[in-house]
Amino acid sequence: MEAVESELLKKAAREAAKASYSPYSHYPVGAAVLAEDGQIFxxxxxxSSTYGLSICAERNALTAAIAKGLRKFRALAVWSKNxxxxxxxxxxxIWELCGEIPIYIIDADGKEKCYISSVLLPDPFDEKKLRK
Ligand SMILES: [Zn+2]
Incomplete structure (x- = not known):
């Protein structure tokens, strides 16, 4: 992934958090996913007031991309204050839709960490493996 792409991805995650609807937790989160073709969602x-129906930024970004027909992803970025x-x-x-990709974690001070999917979810449930 080019440096320009990763910077655009991280910026998109930070900007997305501004639209957060989080009246209960007061914890805005933004996420952005880079599709194989270079599009960013x-x-x-x-x-939700019922808490359990709340939807995370990461899944919202991925479902937005899926809804537009994208199926392959190269990276994900997540922004939150800490x-x-x-x-x-x-x-x-993330594992099911993206497989092994870099996941950038950014905070309000601009500090960042980067993990790969299998580090965040080792030995995942994987329906494809069950069919073997
Ligand atoms: Zn989540």
Whole structure:
């Protein structure tokens, strides 16, 4: 991935957090995914008063890309004020939709970490492996 692409991806995640609907947690999160063709899809977290129906920024960004017909992804970026890593549900969905990709974690101070999918979710549930 080119440096320009990763910078655009991280910027898109940071910008997406501004639209966060998080009246309960007051914890805005933005995520952006880079599709194989170079398109970037970004989204924020959207909470519900029932909490369990809240949807994370990571899954919102991925579902937005899937809804536009994209199926292959090269990288993901997640922005939050203190650089939180994706929750367990998102790690599973990232694995299923993206496979092994870099995941950039950015905080409000601009500090970043980068993980690959299998580090965040070692030995994942993988339906494709079950068919073998
Ligand atoms: Zn999540």
């Amino acid at each position: 970004s989204a924020c977290n959207v909470e 650089g939180a890593t994706p929750c367990g549900a998102c790690r599973q969905v």
